[in-house]
Amino acid sequence: MKAITFETVAEGYIKAHAAGWRNSKHAAQWGATLRTYVYPNFGSVAVVDVATEHVLAALQPIWSTKPETAARVRGRIESILDYAKAMKWRQGENPATWRGHLVKLLPSRAKVAPVVHHAALPWTEIATFMAALRGQTGLSACALEFTILTAARSGETFGATWGEIDLEAKTWTVPASRMKAAREHRVPLSAPALALLEKLAKLRPDTEPGRYIFPGAAARKPLSNMAMTMVLRRMKRGDVTPHGFRSTFRDWAAEKTSFPNEVAEAALAHVVGDKVEAAYRRGDLFEKRRAMMEEWGRATVGAMT
Known part of the structure; x- marks a missing residue:
C-alpha cells in the first residue's frame, strides 16, 4: 500500500477540524502557510517518515526573519503529526514538539536576533x-x-x-x-x-x-x-x-x-x-x-x- 504523505494528512486534518474553527478564512490561512513554508520541504514525504530534520528545514529559514509566522507553522506541523499518530499512521515522539525537543535546537523567540531586511510594513x-x-x-x-x-x-x-x-x-x-x-x-x-x-x-x-x-x-x-x-x-x-x-x-x-x-x-x-x-x-x-x-x-x- 502506498504510504500516506504529510500533505495528504494535513489536508485531512484541515477538513476534519474546519467546522470547529471560527470562520472559513482560518482554514484558508492554515492551507496557505502550509503551502508556503511546509509542503515545499516535506509535503511529499510519507508522514511516517517525517523527522526532526524535515521540520527544521521548514522552520529555520523563517525562524529569525518571521518569528510569529514560524511559531504558528511549528504549531500546525505539531498538530498534524499528533493527528497522524491518533489515526495510527505514525508512531513515536512528535518531531515538531517545542518543549524538551526543538527548544534544544532553535533559539527562543525572545532571543532571536532578526536578520536585517528592507523594513516592511505589517x-x-x-x-x-x-x-x-x-x-x-x-x-x-x-x-x-x-x-x-x-x-x-x-x-x-x-x-x-x-x-x-x-x-x-x-x-x-x-x-x-x-x-x-x-x-x-x-x-x-x-x-x-x-x-x-x-x-x-x-x-x-x-x-x-x-x-x-x-x-x-x-x-x-x-x-x-x-x-x-x-x-x-x-x-x-x-x-x-x-x-x-x-x-x-x-x-x-x-x-x-x-x-x-x-x-x-x-x-x-x-x-x-x-x-x-x-x-x-x-x-x-x-x-x-x-x-x-x-x-x-x-x-x-x-x-x-
Whole structure:
C-alpha cells in the first residue's frame, strides 16, 4: 500500500477540524502557510517518515526573519503529526514538539536576533497606511502607491512608460531588459491601479508610448530613485522602505489568502523553478495572479482587513 504523505494528512486534518474553527478564512490561512513554508520541504514525504530534520528545514529559514509566522507553522506541523499518530499512521515522539525537543535546537523567540531586511510594513496595517499615502500630493506619492499596488520593484516603476500599459487589457508588461530576472513580466492591473493610471493620464497630456509614467524634473528622465523614500520621510515613516512593501504583499498572500505559493512568487517575478515556468506558459497562472492582485487592491482600501 502506498504510504500516506504529510500533505495528504494535513489536508485531512484541515477538513476534519474546519467546522470547529471560527470562520472559513482560518482554514484558508492554515492551507496557505502550509503551502508556503511546509509542503515545499516535506509535503511529499510519507508522514511516517517525517523527522526532526524535515521540520527544521521548514522552520529555520523563517525562524529569525518571521518569528510569529514560524511559531504558528511549528504549531500546525505539531498538530498534524499528533493527528497522524491518533489515526495510527505514525508512531513515536512528535518531531515538531517545542518543549524538551526543538527548544534544544532553535533559539527562543525572545532571543532571536532578526536578520536585517528592507523594513516592511505589517500586512495588517496596509489599509491604514494607504489611506495616509493617498492623502499625500505629488507624483512621487503616486509612484509609491503604484509600486505597492503592483508589488513591483522601485526600478520597474520608475522606468515604466505609457507604451508598457494596456488599459483595455488591464495589463502592464515590463520588458525583460528592465527585469531583474531578464524575463518579460506581465503585471495584472487591479481596479485601484487602473484608477491611478487613468487619473495620471487626465492630469498629464504626455502619454505617448515612450513617455515615462512618472517623469522627473529633467526632460525625458524618470523620477529620482530617492523619490519614494522622500515620500516616506515626509510621512514620518522611517520604519518602512519602498522595497519592503513587497514583503508586506508576500506576507499578506501567505497569511490572508488561499492562493498557492507559486502564484505569489510569480506576482513578485521570482524565478522559483520549472513548475511555475510551466504554469506561466499555460497562461492560467496569469489569471490567478489577476485574481490575487484584485484582492490585494481591495486590501489597500480596507475591504480585506
